[in-house]
Amino acid sequence: MSKPSLPQGTRDFNAETVRKRNYIFNTIRSVFEVYGFQPLETPAMENLDTLMGKYGDEGDKLIFKILNNGLDNAAKHQQAKDDFEKVLKGKNTKGITERALRYDLTIPFARYVAMNHGQLTFPFKRYQIQPVWRADRPQRGRYREFYQCDADVVGSYSLLNEVEFANIYATAFEKLGVDVEIKINSRKILAALAELCGGADKMTDITVAIDKLDKIGIEKVKEELVQRGLNESQIAIIEKYLSINGNNEEKLIAVKKIVGDNATAKKGMEEIEFLIHYSNQSQIVIDFTLARGLNYYTGIIFEVKAKDVQMGSIGGGGRYDDLTSTFDVPNIPGVGISFGVDRIYDVMEELKLFPEEVQTATQVIFFNLGEAESKAAFSLMQQLRSKNIRCEIYHEQTKFDKQFKYADKKQIPYAVIIGSKELEENNAVIKNLKSGEQKNLSHSELLQFVF
RNA sequence: GAGAGCGUAGCUCAGUAGGUUAGAGCGACAGUUUGUGGCACUGUAGGCCGUGGGUUCGAGACCCAUCGUUCUCCCCA
Numbered sequence: 229m230s231k232p233s234l235p236q237g238t239r240d241f242n243a244e245t246v247r248k249r250n251y252i253f254n255t256i257r258s259v260f261e262v263y264g265f266q267p268l269e270t271p272a273m274e275n276l277d278t279l280m281g282k283y284g285d286e287g288d289k290l291i292f293k294i295l296n297n298g299l300d301n302a303a304k305h306q307q308a309k310d311d312f313e314k315v316l317k318g319k320n321t322k323g324i325t326e327r328a329l330r331y332d333l334t335i336p337f338a339r340y341v342a343m344n345h346g347q348l349t350f351p352f353k354r355y356q357i358q359p360v361w362r363a364d365r366p367q368r369g370r371y372r373e374f375y376q377c378d379a380d381v382v383g384s385y386s387l388l389n390e391v392e393f394a395n396i397y398a399t400a401f402e403k404l405g406v407d408v409e410i411k412i413n414s415r416k417i418l419a420a421l422a423e424l425c426g427g428a429d430k431m432t433d434i435t436v437a438i439d440k441l442d443k444i445g446i447e448k449v450k451e452e453l454v455q456r457g458l459n460e461s462q463i464a465i466i467e468k469y470l471s472i473n474g475n476n477e478e479k480l481i482a483v484k485k486i487v488g489d490n491a492t493a494k495k496g497m498e499e500i501e502f503l504i505h506y507s508n509q510s511q512i513v514i515d516f517t518l519a520r521g522l523n524y525y526t527g528i529i530f531e532v533k534a535k536d537v538q539m540g541s542i543g544g545g546g547r548y549d550d551l552t553s554t555f556d557v558p559n560i561p562g563v564g565i566s567f568g569v570d571r572i573y574d575v576m577e578e579l580k581l582f583p584e585e586v587q588t589a590t591q592v593i594f595f596n597l598g599e600a601e602s603k604a605a606f607s608l609m610q611q612l613r614s615k616n617i618r619c620e621i622y623h624e625q626t627k628f629d630k631q632f633k634y635a636d637k638k639q640i641p642y643a644v645i646i647g648s649k650e651l652e653e654n655n656a657v658i659k660n661l662k663s664g665e666q667k668n669l670s671h672s673e674l675l676q677f678v679f
Numbered sequence: 680g681a682g683a684g685c686g687u688a689g690c691u692c693a694g695u696a697g698g699u700u701a702g703a704g705c706g707a708c709a710g711u712u713u714g715u716g717g718c719a720c721u722g723u724a725g726g727c728c729g730u731g732g733g734u735u736c737g738a739g740a741c742c743c744a745u746c747g748u749u750c751u752c753c754c755c756a
Binding site: 233236284286287289290332360362364365366367368369370371374375376520521532540541542543544566567568569570571572595597625626627628629630631632633634635636643645647648649657659661664666 | 680713714715716717747748749750751753754755756
């Protein structure tokens, strides 16, 4: 047996980490609930064809596939070999793999909606907090197993949903104490830009290139556009588009000058204006270079970046007007957002944003100072537990020194000491381990004590 | 998929131009005569120096391979 290890990109979470993560989960969940979303859970694995082709070519490569069982069945050896030959040629075959781990929460949700649209009450608002898996190479802020917290509304074209999501982002990150920028854009404006610059089929080329603006700079973006087959006048328009800056109002005025004549762009700008004015959250920033990779988005798109820290996006989402049609259920529009818990955790850790209370585990330790003494302690402890006070008793009788040190290490704030004297007097010493203060309490006083 | 750095005690790392029995700090455990901890002091345990090969009289140090890990690009949460 070699040394035990973890699969690449996965992690164990110790008590401290779990508590901090739960703090994030609970905060986000409570916001979802307050906005009227219902929970949903789907399986860790999906049929491979549910996932394939939904995330683009890059995405397909990152899907974790699950090897079929029973490939060693002697009777099916030849079939297995033939199937494997296909795999070697880069094709998928059900003979080798027909299931895969969930890659995100949106597509499984779309699959769920497609399967249950007859029973659901629309608009259907669900939230989902579950892990997803990607066969990416791990690096800073990137894991192979990580949690997403998604909220989506399907069955509604109303822009009120976008407003709600902007507010959910703003509220959740305020509660977590994370200073963020909620970047928004509209795919409709990007589509209009593409139309202006060589046709709709150029949209992906253009968006992929301009998305990199803040990373590689305008010159490199122009180079990339040349490589992607755009001509000089087209690139000039894009350069003008990318030079848009100022506050949100100024940006809207500027973009109107470039794509304002286009009907689709007009719609996009109206939507952005509606969202900004209705939501009125100061964190919202228009970013016309925001594109987002997933090509199912059709309207407003969101991306959340943490300020004061170098980290990829910690949330993203947008409107997709036809997500379930790939599952043969057309005309169900939707819009949704996602929180990347693992990155939010990293950001909060780096900026030291976790409140101290998150870590309080055991509140009271009962010292073990003898058979009769510990029996009395035990009984009191059980009574405190029934009042939801988190207690434990030291596991064996030993000297004070050991018991104190144990309490220190576990950062337990209070110790209850019942020795022979207290036993005789039918009371207990309670000691605040931080301040060193201690006092004598009767049993009933102890049970009323506010920890 | 492409590239770079790093693998020495549980953790963070030293280890000098290859040269005796491999070091420190922190942590763990035990103790400094069991009714008051955090400090201090003393002691103990713990390493096929990631793995395999090569160069050499001699390798933790050099070379090759391999595995693991971290980071960058691509893409993303």
